[in-house]
Amino acid sequence: MLKRICIIMLLCLLILFPFTKISSAKDSTNRNKTKHIKVPKIFNAKTHTLDNGLQIIVVENHRSPVVTHMIWYKVGAADEPQGQSGIAHFLEHLLFKGHEYKGLGSYEPGEFSKIVRKLGGEDNAFTSQDYTAYYQSVAKEHLEKMMTIEAARMRGLNVAEKDIASENKVIQEERRQRTDNNPGSLLLEQLKAALFTNHPYSIPVIGWMHEVKKLNKDQIMEFYDRYYAPNNAVLVISGDVIAQDVFDIAKRTYGILPSANTPKRKRTTSPPFIADTLITLHHENVKEPVYKRIYRVPSYRQNAGESLALEVLEEIMGGGSTSRLYKSLVIDKKLATNIGFSYQGAAWDDSILGISATPSSIDKIEELEQAISNELKKLIKEGITDEELSDSITRMQADAIYARDSLSGPAMIIGYNVITGSSLDDIENWSEYISHVSKDQIQAVAKKYLNPDMPYNHPPVTGLLLPKKLKTTKKGAE
Amino acid sequence: MRDKNYIKFLLIIFCLLPFSTFAKELQKPKFLDIQVVKDEKSNITAWLVEDHSIPVIAMSFSFRGAGAKNDPIDKQGLARLTSNTMDEGAGDLTSQEFQKTLRDMSISLSFSASRDNFSGALKTLSQNKEKAFELLKLALTKPRFDEEPVGRMRDSNKSRIKSSLSNPRWIAARIQNDRLFEGHPYAMNSGGTLSSLDKITSDDLRKFHKTLGKNQLVIGVAGDINAKELKKIINYIFSDLPDVKIKETKKYPLQNAGKTYIYKRDIPQSIIAMAQKGISRDSKDYYAATLMNFILGESGFGSRLMEEIREKRGLTYGIYSYFRRYDEADTLNVSTSTVNKNVKEMISLIYKEWDKMKSEPVSKEEINDAKSYIIGSLPLSLTSTDSIAGILLSLQLEHLPVDYLDMRAEKINSVTIDDILSVSKRILDKNSITTVIVGAPKGIKAEVITDIPNVE
Numbered sequence A: 001m002l003k004r005i006c007i008i009m010l011l012c013l014l015i016l017f018p019f020t021k022i023s024s025a026k027d028s029t030n031r032n033k034t035k036h037i038k039v040p041k042i043f044n045a046k047t048h049t050l051d052n053g054l055q056i057i058v059v060e061n062h063r064s065p066v067v068t069h070m071i072w073y074k075v076g077a078a079d080e081p082q083g084q085s086g087i088a089h090f091l092e093h094l095l096f097k098g099h100e101y102k103g104l105g106s107y108e109p110g111e112f113s114k115i116v117r118k119l120g121g122e123d124n125a126f127t128s129q130d131y132t133a134y135y136q137s138v139a140k141e142h143l144e145k146m147m148t149i150e151a152a153r154m155r156g157l158n159v160a161e162k163d164i165a166s167e168n169k170v171i172q173e174e175r176r177q178r179t180d181n182n183p184g185s186l187l188l189e190q191l192k193a194a195l196f197t198n199h200p201y202s203i204p205v206i207g208w209m210h211e212v213k214k215l216n217k218d219q220i221m222e223f224y225d226r227y228y229a230p231n232n233a234v235l236v237i238s239g240d241v242i243a244q245d246v247f248d249i250a251k252r253t254y255g256i257l258p259s260a261n262t263p264k265r266k267r268t269t270s271p272p273f274i275a276d277t278l279i280t281l282h283h284e285n286v287k288e289p290v291y292k293r294i295y296r297v298p299s300y301r302q303n304a305g306e307s308l309a310l311e312v313l314e315e316i317m318g319g320g321s322t323s324r325l326y327k328s329l330v331i332d333k334k335l336a337t338n339i340g341f342s343y344q345g346a347a348w349d350d351s352i353l354g355i356s357a358t359p360s361s362i363d364k365i366e367e368l369e370q371a372i373s374n375e376l377k378k379l380i381k382e383g384i385t386d387e388e389l390s391d392s393i394t395r396m397q398a399d400a401i402y403a404r405d406s407l408s409g410p411a412m413i414i415g416y417n418v419i420t421g422s423s424l425d426d427i428e429n430w431s432e433y434i435s436h437v438s439k440d441q442i443q444a445v446a447k448k449y450l451n452p453d454m455p456y457n458h459p460p461v462t463g464l465l466l467p468k469k470l471k472t473t474k475k476g477a478e
Numbered sequence B: 001m002r003d004k005n006y007i008k009f010l011l012i013i014f015c016l017l018p019f020s021t022f023a024k025e026l027q028k029p030k031f032l033d034i035q036v037v038k039d040e041k042s043n044i045t046a047w048l049v050e051d052h053s054i055p056v057i058a059m060s061f062s063f064r065g066a067g068a069k070n071d072p073i074d075k076q077g078l079a080r081l082t083s084n085t086m087d088e089g090a091g092d093l094t095s096q097e098f099q100k101t102l103r104d105m106s107i108s109l110s111f112s113a114s115r116d117n118f119s120g121a122l123k124t125l126s127q128n129k130e131k132a133f134e135l136l137k138l139a140l141t142k143p144r145f146d147e148e149p150v151g152r153m154r155d156s157n158k159s160r161i162k163s164s165l166s167n168p169r170w171i172a173a174r175i176q177n178d179r180l181f182e183g184h185p186y187a188m189n190s191g192g193t194l195s196s197l198d199k200i201t202s203d204d205l206r207k208f209h210k211t212l213g214k215n216q217l218v219i220g221v222a223g224d225i226n227a228k229e230l231k232k233i234i235n236y237i238f239s240d241l242p243d244v245k246i247k248e249t250k251k252y253p254l255q256n257a258g259k260t261y262i263y264k265r266d267i268p269q270s271i272i273a274m275a276q277k278g279i280s281r282d283s284k285d286y287y288a289a290t291l292m293n294f295i296l297g298e299s300g301f302g303s304r305l306m307e308e309i310r311e312k313r314g315l316t317y318g319i320y321s322y323f324r325r326y327d328e329a330d331t332l333n334v335s336t337s338t339v340n341k342n343v344k345e346m347i348s349l350i351y352k353e354w355d356k357m358k359s360e361p362v363s364k365e366e367i368n369d370a371k372s373y374i375i376g377s378l379p380l381s382l383t384s385t386d387s388i389a390g391i392l393l394s395l396q397l398e399h400l401p402v403d404y405l406d407m408r409a410e411k412i413n414s415v416t417i418d419d420i421l422s423v424s425k426r427i428l429d430k431n432s433i434t435t436v437i438v439g440a441p442k443g444i445k446a447e448v449i450t451d452i453p454n455v456e
Helices: A004-013 A087-095 A111-118 A140-155 A159-182 A183-195 A219-228 A244-253 A303-318 A324-332 A364-383 A386-403 A411-419 A425-430 A429-434 A441-452 B006-014 B078-085 B096-102 B126-141 B147-164 B166-180 B194-199 B202-209 B227-238 B286-298 B304-311 B340-359 B364-376 B378-382 B385-397 B404-413 B417-427
Strands: A047-051 A055-060 A067-072 A098-099 A106-109 A122-127 A134-137 A233-239 A276-285 A289-298 A336-343 A351-359 A460-468 B034-039 B044-050 B057-064 B106-113 B118-125 B217-223 B260-264 B269-277 B319-325 B330-339 B434-439
Touching: A004 B078, A047 A244, A055 A244, A055 A411, A067 A140, A087 A122, A087 A134, A087 A159, A087 A219, A098 B034, A106 A111, A106 A140, A111 A122, A111 A140, A111 B364, A134 A140, A134 A411, A134 B378, A140 A244, A159 A183, A159 A219, A159 B269, A159 B330, A183 A276, A183 A289, A183 A460, A183 B434, A219 B044, A233 A411, A276 A386, A289 A364, A289 A441, A303 A386, A303 A429, A303 A441, A303 B057, A324 A336, A324 A364, A324 B147, A324 B227, A351 A364, A364 A441, A364 A460, A386 A411, A386 A429, A386 A441, A386 B096, A386 B118, A411 A425, A425 A460, B006 B202, B034 B147, B034 B227, B034 B434, B044 B385, B057 B126, B057 B385, B078 B106, B078 B118, B078 B147, B078 B202, B096 B126, B106 B126, B118 B385, B126 B227, B147 B194, B147 B202, B166 B260, B166 B269, B166 B330, B166 B434, B217 B227, B217 B385, B269 B340, B286 B304, B286 B319, B286 B340, B286 B364, B286 B417, B304 B319, B304 B330, B304 B340, B330 B340, B340 B417, B340 B434, B364 B378, B364 B404, B364 B417, B378 B385
Parallel strands: A055 A233, A276 A460, B044 B217, B260 B434
Antiparallel strands: A047 A055, A067 A134, A067 A233, A098 A106, A122 A134, A289 A351, A289 A460, A336 A351, B034 B044, B057 B118, B057 B217, B106 B118, B269 B330, B269 B434, B319 B330
């Protein structure tokens, strides 16, 4: 297992053998020469690709006689035709409304979930900007059944108009519950709309209410036929199985489906902007202000090296009560009661880096913003310490061990990373890659993307959630 | 995401029955190989499931009866604030030193306070276990409650309360607890109020800490540790704690039965929270009630409420029924939400399901499906080290025997359709439901609540 003390020492003393897999993960100016250290693979996953293009990834885990079966489609809200926002998510709901495929069976609306439950299992699905995924967790002897039914709904959706109409109402209720009833969600929706101008990430996954109401069967089926195909999906299975057995079952089930002529993903890009954006929502149901700032930064697919550096930076700036921002703003300066700094590198296009704080009072907001900027400037000017780097890496590597302590967790992690463009090797060797991130790289990404004096070609968008009657005189982010 | 936020875990807890004296197990493979580890010197017992496949150890423990129900009315939130500050410095370690050691060694340690119990959870990699046990012992025996972290956690709690005021579900739950448990400590806000939190001092926390006794302890441990070592460890961590006087508990009847309350708020969707009397865990009907509730609304997709209200009519994104069990009260709840204009229809549809469950037997298919899920889903709740430790804790909190999981399937299978009908007739009573609505519903007759209780 990980010998953490050795790693810390080696990181400081030895020589780095660069990686071939992600060349950008190393830094040619790296002074922290480190030796190539053998860090165990995280999941030891096995993979195989069927003739029809379906990639299968299996994580064997024999702790409990259960298995998680997940199918990930490389299609999400950001792939929707213009004016049809919410269609990817609507389709996800409709996949539970009945399907049939020759050789794989015929299933009534709601039947798949009922079968899963009868077997003591769990099932659900979710949609993001870049992917849509469906999963079941069941006793291992039922895996083939799950694979058969899931394979059938990959190409055999058969949904009635009346079910589409009633599900549209359900989705409207879902939107009211998640977004319209919730001032914080309303603000975030608008912040993203501003941050991703001329890019589909500006549109919420659940869709705009006025467009969701109008979605029809033809549009939905066209979207389904175009994107739901074995060559546009990844199957991830974790649990008490033998990889070769899974590959064999996959061949008998998913293997009978033809591949489709799935269009290549095309996304619009945003022009460089120069103006700062501040979005303020005064809402009568808000009693506690919220300060938010979101930045556009690279995803892992776009720039693996910078993405890894941002992950370590997240740990240093935002990892709990001993992180830089919490110590400075919550403990020392008492400008906030809570603060977060988050980054998620698994996205096809730009990722979001977010800073979010609960100001200690409304009249402290400007001071809080200034203090956050000062922390960023300090980071850019002075960088981080050796200790911050090595401690963060150690903690992140420990998290990788904890990640194995779960049934569906590994399938989840592998799924969303692979479907957004990481290779399986990237995931397996993450602990090792992280250990090669240098102080210089971290300082460089901070300078490039978070510099308050010289914002990158997309300045961040700042949001304020405020009570109704109190007006702020603030003009904009600095 | 299709909403399905019921927790399978709860289902297992809902099926728990009291100690059964006649249980003589046949020789068959055990569901979980639970070892009962007792340290004779301190009289502390822990249940253990060894698993060396991953280098992780998880421990969950509760001080039974030491939860928020004991908070003085003017110091609501005392147990919660104590739980927030127990890991903020202990012995010679200041808050920052304590937290940094936890983080640097990737040890997760947290405390929490429910209405009934004061609990903690520890998770560590095997390689750091000595430090993890040492820090837990320090936190339990020598917490510092320094002014700075106490003030910080107080502010953070006040901020949480103010943020929650944007959340209509939170408001509905607050009003529901206030009305259902009127006159009982459960009606208080266990998270504290804006003014009560200001009244709690470090000395109050120190006083509260002295109420945690080793004779109230219940412990579940799972992972990379053996019984011999655990025996030493529980002695090391817990034996310095005092013994305390244990209070009797007795059931308190629900208040304000049959009333409807509304808190008006200009939001597009109303939140509906309903509750009536539930079933006690030592009732002979407990398993029948569990199956009834699963069919009624616990199971999400496939439940009667979900099928009638979401799947057939598209009136909501989610509707669930669930039992809540406290030491001193039992409730059966329904929670859902719908666009304002449909609230009235929604409530009448829920009543209709109450009537149907009481008047007609459930189908053979319904009972069989419910049984097979409740029995078959158990392994899925035992897939991580901390979830196993959590189950071991729950079993003991419910006073269940160590071989309970092996007997559980039989108990569930023995329930008949008639049992379900008879328990439905006995406990379901739509006229006794207390309903709380937050939103701007149309055509609802209700008592209007203008101030959310126990917030200011």
